[in-house]
Amino acid sequence: MKKMVSAAIRHPLFWVFVFFLFLPYILPFVGGYTYLGVEVLIWAIFALGFNLVLGYTGLPSFGHGAFFGVGAFALANMQLRLIKGMWIPLLAGVVFAAFFGALVALFVAKKRGIYFALLTIAFSQMFWFISWGWDSVTGGEDGIAGIDRLPVGIPGLFSFDTSEILHFYYFVYFLFVVCAILIWIIVHSPFGRTLQAIRFNETRAKCIGYNTAFYKWMAFTLSAAFAGLAGGLYALARNAAFSDIMHWTQSGNVLLMVLLGGGLTSFFGPILGAAVFLVLRDLFSTLTEHWYLIYGLLIMFVIVFIPEGILSFFKKEEGKRGLLVFRK
Amino acid sequence: MPSFLEFQTQLLNGFVLGLLYALIALGFMLILGVMEVINFSHGILFAWGAYFALTLRPIVGFWPALLISPIFVGFMGLILEFAVRRSYGKDPLFGLLLTFGSAMALEEVIRIIWSATGYSIAAPKFVAGPIVFGPIFYSKYRLFLAALAALLIVLTWLFLEKTPYGAVIKAGASDSEMVMALGIDLKKMRWFVFGLGSALAGIAGVIAAPLWSIKPTMGLEAIMPAFVVVVIGGVGSFWGAVIGGLMVGIVTGVSVMFMPRTSQIVMYILMAIIVLIRPRGLMGEKSILE
Numbered sequence: 224m225k226k227m228v229s230a231a232i233r234h235p236l237f238w239v240f241v242f243f244l245f246l247p248y249i250l251p252f253v254g255g256y257t258y259l260g261v262e263v264l265i266w267a268i269f270a271l272g273f274n275l276v277l278g279y280t281g282l283p284s285f286g287h288g289a290f291f292g293v294g295a296f297a298l299a300n301m302q303l304r305l306i307k308g309m310w311i312p313l314l315a316g317v318v319f320a321a322f323f324g325a326l327v328a329l330f331v332a333k334k335r336g337i338y339f340a341l342l343t344i345a346f347s348q349m350f351w352f353i354s355w356g357w358d359s360v361t362g363g364e365d366g367i368a369g370i371d372r373l374p375v376g377i378p379g380l381f382s383f384d385t386s387e388i389l390h391f392y393y394f395v396y397f398l399f400v401v402c403a404i405l406i407w408i409i410v411h412s413p414f415g416r417t418l419q420a421i422r423f424n425e426t427r428a429k430c431i432g433y434n435t436a437f438y439k440w441m442a443f444t445l446s447a448a449f450a451g452l453a454g455g456l457y458a459l460a461r462n463a464a465f466s467d468i469m470h471w472t473q474s475g476n477v478l479l480m481v482l483l484g485g486g487l488t489s490f491f492g493p494i495l496g497a498a499v500f501l502v503l504r505d506l507f508s509t510l511t512e513h514w515y516l517i518y519g520l521l522i523m524f525v526i527v528f529i530p531e532g533i534l535s536f537f538k539k540e541e542g543k544r545g546l547l548v549f550r551k
Numbered sequence: 552m553p554s555f556l557e558f559q560t561q562l563l564n565g566f567v568l569g570l571l572y573a574l575i576a577l578g579f580m581l582i583l584g585v586m587e588v589i590n591f592s593h594g595i596l597f598a599w600g601a602y603f604a605l606t607l608r609p610i611v612g613f614w615p616a617l618l619i620s621p622i623f624v625g626f627m628g629l630i631l632e633f634a635v636r637r638s639y640g641k642d643p644l645f646g647l648l649l650t651f652g653s654a655m656a657l658e659e660v661i662r663i664i665w666s667a668t669g670y671s672i673a674a675p676k677f678v679a680g681p682i683v684f685g686p687i688f689y690s691k692y693r694l695f696l697a698a699l700a701a702l703l704i705v706l707t708w709l710f711l712e713k714t715p716y717g718a719v720i721k722a723g724a725s726d727s728e729m730v731m732a733l734g735i736d737l738k739k740m741r742w743f744v745f746g747l748g749s750a751l752a753g754i755a756g757v758i759a760a761p762l763w764s765i766k767p768t769m770g771l772e773a774i775m776p777a778f779v780v781v782v783i784g785g786v787g788s789f790w791g792a793v794i795g796g797l798m799v800g801i802v803t804g805v806s807v808m809f810m811p812r813t814s815q816i817v818m819y820i821l822m823a824i825i826v827l828i829r830p831r832g833l834m835g836e837k838s839i840l841e
Contacts (some may be wrong), residue, residue: 283644330826336642337589346819352815356812475648482644513659516658519654527649531635
């Protein structure tokens with residue numbers, strides 16, 4: 224027992240969890256607000272899941288915004304039409320996103336590189352047009368409003384109210400912890416290591432006897448599921464779901480977060496990237512209404528000068544060789 | 552049920568749109584083939600072409616604007632290339648994100664200069680109004696556009712197939728190391744190709760301007776069909792892009808008549824079907840891009 228505790232304390236994930244546990248109390252001192260913390264956690268879930276495809280399998284997907292949106296709309300429809308609650312609508316978000324992810328993955332699993340990117344862009348755009356046109360499910364241009372943050376808990380035992388933003392923060396925090404541990408386990412499992420083998424050399428992995436298309440399909444589906452959960456949480460955070468939620472820029476945002484933080488070199492990159500990105504967005508969008516100009520230039524700056532992401536500064540040697548976990 | 556006459560008109564509309572899509576996709580594919588960069592900025596350069604036309608046409612007239620605007624856009628491409636060249640030879644992700652960033656920045660610059668409102672611009676006088684073939688009334692400008700787009704496609708083909716420059720570009724797309732070994736300045740060649748591809752986007756923007764509503768987001772409306780066309784036709788295939796463009800244009804045009812709300816989705820469905828049957832597209836060959 225003692226050994227386990229000390230192992231947990233030495234684990235870097237533990238300190239990430241501690242940091243986010245106290246974040247809402249630090250935020251007001253640095254000019255932040257709790258909602259920003261909620262957003263960081265939601266996008267961190269999204270980006271961590273996305274990195275299964277991008278960082279670990281090496282597939283440049285530019286379409287995960289679609290699954291984020293599917294999660295949001297599935298939650299909205301479930302909660303407003305069928306079952307009032309939190310867990311089942313969130314689960315619906317995950318299941319639907321995973322389903323559509325699996326469907327798209329059928330088309331793209333045998334591809335890589337440029338073809339993969341082109342196809343994911345095109346498919347995500349298709350989802351966007353559908354969400355724009357399918358009024359009865361997505362509310363079309365108006366979106367769906369009136370999503371409630373209801374109490375969660377075990378009936379009869381305890382109940383936790385999430386309508387207040389600080390409470391909702393800890394609800395999201397709980398899910399973030401679960402997802403981060405889950406993804407950590409996935410990437411360190413034999414399955415995760417196979418994904419990395421595909422990233423380094425797909426032909427070699429194939430020759431050893433791995434069905435690489437299946438592994439890629441699985442990674443894509445899993446990451447879509449995490450995107451769906453994040454999308455559902457995002458709809459809860461905003462009490463609404465709009466078509467904008469699956470706009471192409473969202474796919475670019477999550478990609479940039481992973482890259483900016485250093486998702487190609489470290490497990491923690493996506494978390495850092497989500498935080499830095501959202502803080503920068505808040506900072507610049509208060510300064511100028513033309514935030515997209517700065518945003519665009521910022522992307523170009525990151526790609527040209529720090530393509531390996533912020534965390535690569537701290538591990539110059541290993542950074543060049545890809546993800547740390549692979550070397551342990 | 553729509554009448555046969557209506558059907559003919561929509562078919563013709565689709566054909567014209569298809570030629571335009573093919574022209575946009577060709578410039579996009581030129582850059583994709585030679586530099587292995589998915590140029591997300593291609594759409595916004597198309598939009599810049601239209602905006603240049605919007606500003607220049609009242610001052611200098613249609614023909615000079617048709618010449619000058621693509622040159623401006625081409626120069627924008629040449630400048631952009633200085634950033635994009637940092638991504639050559641790396642994961643396609645980097646080039647994609649880089650041009651995604653520049654597309655965003657360039658779109659915002661449009662908003663700053665021309666504001667976010669939409670504009671429309673009339674067809675030039677000599678092709679204004681309809682043309683009459685028996686019972687059919689058809690817009691003269693659309694026919695003019697089709698002819699112009701077809702001419703540009705043929706000129707691009709002649710340039711690539713019949714000139715020594717074209718030979719170098721094609722060689723660069725299949726084996727850039729060998730091209731360099733033969734003593735050709737690869738850096739300069741790529742710079743030039745990026746400028747040329749951008750100029751093609753610009754000229755497509757100028758001729759599309761009277762049909763399209765000119766607004767900052769028009770770039771996205773042009774780049775998405777280009778993606779689909781290239782996937783359908785097969786990466787690296789010239790005639791694949793032309794056939795793909797026509798197919799996308801025609802299914803879009805015809806579906807406007809039957810199910811107007813779904814007209815923007817049908818091209819993706821077409822793409823999905825074709826990718827299922829022919830994973831490399833209609834005329835694509837196995838290449839380093841996979």
